[in-house]
Amino acid sequence: MIAFRPLAAADFPMLTGWLAEPHVRRFVQKTPMTLEDVATKYGPRVRGEQPIICHVAQSDGADFGYLQAYRNRDWPDAADGQTDGISLDLHIGEPAFLGRGLGRAMLDAYVRGLALPHFAQTTAYIAHELANTAALACSKVVGFTPLREFVEDGEAMLLLRLKL
Secondary structure, three states: OEEEEEOOHHHHHHHHHHHHOHHHHHHOOOOOOOHHHHHHHHHHHHOOOOOEEEEEEEEOOEEEEEEEEEEHHHOOOHHHHOOOOEEEEEEEOOHHHOOOOHHHHHHHHHHHHHHHHHHOOOEEEEEEEOOOHHHHHHHHHHOOEEEEEEEEOOEEEEEEEEEO
């Protein structure tokens, strides 16, 4: 069973560690972040100063992943210019939780049970590098369908959409 709790400032050391993990660095956070960097970036989100929701995913009470969602109209450069619906970002931080189907479970539970209802939306977008075949497969199993390819920061990406 997957549960979610809001990200808190007390989670910043854990999040800093996750962002330094090789599997996260490969596709999510390519440049190193210090604890101060994480506090600067995620602090406004935790304090409600930005229109974005951030959560920690738990399995049997153990923290293992990070998720965030935001309305696309609030972030014009999100979702390759889409203005409808919401966008999601996520990663499994704890290496011991990789390869167990938890990415699929947390994405499905989060998008349908928390993110879309929170923003009163019926459309969600997610983008992955084309080389991130595990994330692409996960999103497709959850029901996201390919929309179009685009380039972000020099990387070939695929934008996927879920419509309820």
